[in-house]
Amino acid sequence: MAYFNxxxxxxxxxxxxxxxxxxxxxxRTVNSGRGGSETAYVADNLIRETRExxxxxxxxxxxxxxxxxxxxxxxxxxxxxxxxxxxKNIYVSPFEHNAVTRVLHHYxxxxxxxxxxxxxxxxLEYDLERIRxxxxxxxxxxxxxxxxxxxxxxxAPVEKIFTLAKKYKATTLVDMAQTAGLVECNIxxxxxxxxxFAGHKTLYGPTxxxxxxxxxxxxxxxxxxxxxxxxxxxxxxxxxxPERYEIGTPNILGIAGLNASLKWxxxxxxxxxxxxxxxNRDKLLSILKDYWFIKIVGVKEERSYVGVVSxxxxxxxSDSAGNIFEKCGVQVRTGLQCAPYAHEFINTFPxxxxxxxxxxxTSNDDFEDLKKALDYIDENL
Numbered sequence: 001m002a003y004f005n006x007x008x009x010x011x012x013x014x015x016x017x018x019x020x021x022x023x024x025x026x027x028r029t030v031n032s033g034r035g036g037s038e039t040a041y042v043a044d045n046l047i048r049e050t051r052e053x054x055x056x057x058x059x060x061x062x063x064x065x066x067x068x069x070x071x072x073x074x075x076x077x078x079x080x081x082x083x084x085x086x087x088k089n090i091y092v093s094p095f096e097h098n099a100v101t102r103v104l105h106h107y108x109x110x111x112x113x114x115x116x117x118x119x120x121x122x123x124l125e126y127d128l129e130r131i132r133x134x135x136x137x138x139x140x141x142x143x144x145x146x147x148x149x150x151x152x153x154x155x156a157p158v159e160k161i162f163t164l165a166k167k168y169k170a171t172t173l174v175d176m177a178q179t180a181g182l183v184e185c186n187i188x189x190x191x192x193x194x195x196x197f198a199g200h201k202t203l204y205g206p207t208x209x210x211x212x213x214x215x216x217x218x219x220x221x222x223x224x225x226x227x228x229x230x231x232x233x234x235x236x237x238x239x240x241x242p243e244r245y246e247i248g249t250p251n252i253l254g255i256a257g258l259n260a261s262l263k264w265x266x267x268x269x270x271x272x273x274x275x276x277x278x279x280n281r282d283k284l285l286s287i288l289k290d291y292w293f294i295k296i297v298g299v300k301e302e303r304s305y306v307g308v309v310s311x312x313x314x315x316x317x318s319d320s321a322g323n324i325f326e327k328c329g330v331q332v333r334t335g336l337q338c339a340p341y342a343h344e345f346i347n348t349f350p351x352x353x354x355x356x357x358x359x360x361x362t363s364n365d366d367f368e369d370l371k372k373a374l375d376y377i378d379e380n381l
Contacts, residue, residue: 002369007357087141152298153308209254328373
C-alpha cells in the first residue's frame with residue numbers, strides 16, 4: 001500500500017518509536033504521579049524529559065508544556081477557556097480545522113463571540129496591511145491561526161500576524177498540528193501565547209499524545225475537571241501547571257513514543273526533515289503535473305508549503321476518485337478534510353478535493369505505485 005495520507009497521521013514512524021514503546025510498555029508502564037515505586041519515578045522522569053524535548057523542538061524553554069490525548073482536546077481547552085475569560089472579537093484564518101471552527105460556532109450561536117476572517121488575497125498572501133485595517137476597524141481580542149493548512153499545505157506567517165495582534169493586546173493561538181517538528185518556529189517569542197501540537201503527525205510519534213505550550217503566567221479557566229494525582233483533598237482544580245489541565249491517567253505509552261520520536265527529530269534535525277519532505281513534495285507535484293486530467297489547487301510558486309497537495313480529477317468526484325485509488329493500493333484523503341471553510345476559500349466546496357500528503361519516509365516505491373494508479377485512471381477515463 002502506497003501511503004499518501006501523512007497529513008492525517010505520519011506513517012511509518014521511525015523504528016526508534018516502535019522499539020522504545022514496545023520495550024517501555026513491557027518493562028516500565030505504571031501510572032505516573034500515583035505511586036511511590038521506583039517504576040513510578042521512571043515514568044515521572046520520562047514525562048519530565050519529554051516536556052523538555054518538546055520545549056527544545058518548539059524553542060520555548062520559557063513556556064509550560066501540557067500533555068493531552070489529542071490536539072482537538074488541546075484546542076478546546078484553550079479556546080473555551082479564553083472565551084470563558086470574556087473575549088468577544090475573534091479572528092481566524094480561512095484555513096482552520098473543525099477542531100477550531102466548531103468550538104467557535106457553538107459560542108457564536110450563544111451570542112458570546114463574533115468571528116472574523118483574516119484577509120488573505122486570491123494569490124494566497126496574508127495581507128498584513130489589510131489585516132491591520134481589520135484590527136483598526138474591530139479590535140481583536142483573540143487571534144487563532146493554523147500554521148499550515150491541512151488542505152493545501154500553505155504556511156501562514158504567524159509570527160508577523162501575532163506581532164501585529166499583540167499591538168492590540170490580543171491573545172494568540174497557533175495550531176501547529178501540521179508543522180511542529182517540521183517548520184522552525186520560535187514559540188518562545190512573546191507574541192505566542194498558546195501553541196498546539198499533534199504528536200502523531202509531523203512529530204512522528206504515536207496517536208493519543210498531543211498537547212500545547214503556553215505562557216505559565218496566563219490564567220486560563222479550566223473547562224475539564226477531575227483527578228490530577230495532586231492536592232486531592234481540594235475540590236477545586238489546582239492552580240499550578242501542568243496539573244491544572246492534565247486530568248486523568250496520562251498516556252505513558254504515548255509519551256514514551258513521543259519521547260523516542262523527539263529524540264529522532266533531534267538526531268535528524270528539523271532542517272533535514274523539512275528538506276526531505278520538500279523534495280518529496282516536489283516529486284509529487286512533478287508526477288501530478290504529468291497527467292492531463294489532474295487539476296492542482298491552492299499552489300502558488302511564491303508561497304511556502306508543507307508536504308500537502310490537493311487536486312481535482314476531470315470528470316470524477318473526489319469520493320469516487322478515493323475509491324479508485326484505494327483499489328489501486330494508494331491511500332489518499334478525499335472530501336473536505338474537516339476544513340470546510342478552507343474549501344469555500346479555494347472554491348472546492350462542497351465536494352472537496354483529493355489530498356496527497358508526503359512525509360520524510362515517502363519512498364520511491366510509493367511514487368511508483370502512485371504513477372501506476374494514475375496510469376490506470378488515464379486508461380479508463
